[in-house]
Amino acid sequence: MAACASFAKLNSFSSPWISNNSFSSRSGSSSLLATRRVSLPIRATAYSDELVKTAKNIASPGRGILAIDESNATCGKRLASIGLDNTEVNRQAYRQLLLTTPGLGEYISGAILFEETLYQSTTDGKKFVDCLRDENIVPGIKVDKGLVPLPGSNNESWCQGLDGLASRSAEYYKQGARFAKWRTVVSIPCGPSALAVKEAAWGLARYAAISQDNGLVPIVEPEILLDGDHPIERTLEVAEKVWSEVFFYLAQNNVIFEGILLKPSMVTPGAEHKEKASPETIAKHTLTMLRRRVPPAVPGIMFLSGGQSEVEATLNLNAMNQSPNPWHVSFSYARALQNTVLKTWQGRPENVEAAQKSLLVRAKANSLAQLGRYSAEGESEEAKKGMFVKGYTY
Numbered sequence: 001m002a003a004c005a006s007f008a009k010l011n012s013f014s015s016p017w018i019s020n021n022s023f024s025s026r027s028g029s030s031s032l033l034a035t036r037r038v039s040l041p042i043r044a045t046a047y048s049d050e051l052v053k054t055a056k057n058i059a060s061p062g063r064g065i066l067a068i069d070e071s072n073a074t075c076g077k078r079l080a081s082i083g084l085d086n087t088e089v090n091r092q093a094y095r096q097l098l099l100t101t102p103g104l105g106e107y108i109s110g111a112i113l114f115e116e117t118l119y120q121s122t123t124d125g126k127k128f129v130d131c132l133r134d135e136n137i138v139p140g141i142k143v144d145k146g147l148v149p150l151p152g153s154n155n156e157s158w159c160q161g162l163d164g165l166a167s168r169s170a171e172y173y174k175q176g177a178r179f180a181k182w183r184t185v186v187s188i189p190c191g192p193s194a195l196a197v198k199e200a201a202w203g204l205a206r207y208a209a210i211s212q213d214n215g216l217v218p219i220v221e222p223e224i225l226l227d228g229d230h231p232i233e234r235t236l237e238v239a240e241k242v243w244s245e246v247f248f249y250l251a252q253n254n255v256i257f258e259g260i261l262l263k264p265s266m267v268t269p270g271a272e273h274k275e276k277a278s279p280e281t282i283a284k285h286t287l288t289m290l291r292r293r294v295p296p297a298v299p300g301i302m303f304l305s306g307g308q309s310e311v312e313a314t315l316n317l318n319a320m321n322q323s324p325n326p327w328h329v330s331f332s333y334a335r336a337l338q339n340t341v342l343k344t345w346q347g348r349p350e351n352v353e354a355a356q357k358s359l360l361v362r363a364k365a366n367s368l369a370q371l372g373r374y375s376a377e378g379e380s381e382e383a384k385k386g387m388f389v390k391g392y393t394y
């Protein structure tokens with residue numbers, strides 16, 4: 001009874017997306033088909049208009065997302081690569097370098113932060129969220145609680161964090177966050193099992209609905225790991241399966257598609273496959289998958305880099321923007337925006353300016369790739385170094 005009542009309530013709501021959108025119900029006798037018309041049960045939240053606006057703003061031409069939401073453990077690995085200890089002071093110094101880069105907002109529309117960073121300030125006492133707002137960059141927040149083994153699966157994992165998510169999200173909104181990120185992973189060499197795919201898709205859909213109820217645009221990220229020696233066709237097959245389940249559950253949870261962003265992996269061969277694919281081949285397979293699975297109502301596709309080199313990730317994005325797409329096709333890179341920056345910085349205050357310049361170089365390159373106008377001419381050797389680590393767990 002309660003479910004029927006809430007369905008009726010949903011149907012009585014009128015919103016710009018559903019007002020002209022009705023269908024004939026097939027439930028009951030065929031006579032009902034002709035007479036009973038119901039609106040599609042699309043959920044609305046107090047934030048519906050704001051969500052759509054935020055998502056559109058993040059998906060604006062020539063801009064993409066800077067992902068600096070590494071959990072403390074992952075950030076520690078990044079800092080260790082330049083000989084720094086994983087302390088709060090070092091994490092703050094590194095994030096300050098990134099978030100105070102002058103002119104960053106020309107190329108970056110959103111920055112995903114880890115919880116610690118959302119509540120931090122510069123050494124001069126300016127909140128990081130205010131540094132972002134001054135550059136017209138939308139602050140975002142990683143809300144998942146990481147991956148743990150999935151019992152009953154083929155050595156696969158599932159993503160935690162739904163407990164208490166509504167109250168955490170409301171707090172993050174108060175603190176200035178306007179979008180969220182939840183990353184779960186799917187492994188091709190491990191199957192993937194039907195159980196792991198279903199769990200990943202259901203978790204993403206529950207998170208997306210909860211985020212929208214609390215004013216945060218959810219970034220939906222089922223990362224298909226690069227590991228494996230399979231050909232690109234196998235990745236395409238798995239990606240289609242994963243995204244079909246994700247959209248099935250997003251729809252079941254009445255998520256507002258106009259108020260989400262996706263963060264997919266590009267469709268590439270497994271990292272250990274005998275042949276590498278060209279950017280054109282990767283673009284062709286990735287766009288094929290997206291056209292088959294992603295409704296045009298979704299405003300933005302913000303790719304992850306997944307261990308590709310900085311140049312590779314930019315070239316692949318550029319190839320995808322050689323012809324018009326139904327969505328804004330852009331980036332939400334962590335490693336592919338930060339590798340050169342970290343190497344340039346080395347933890348030394350005297351290198352901060354040079355490191356910020358190298359961040360602007362990468363951000364601009366990806367901005368051009370979003371517009372389909374990037375050329376790799378003159379790129380540094382460091383930016384061409386791949387960052388894939390076999391069997392890497394975050």
Ligand SMILES: O=P(O)(O)OC[C@H]1O[C@](O)(COP(=O)(O)O)[C@@H](O)[C@@H]1O
Nearest residue numbers: 067070071074305306333334335394
């Ligand atoms: O599990 P963690 O520590 O959050 O790290 C996962 C990382 O993966 C991402 O989702 C994508 O990063 P890459 O672009 O480096 O693949 C980042 O936003 C995030 O920092």
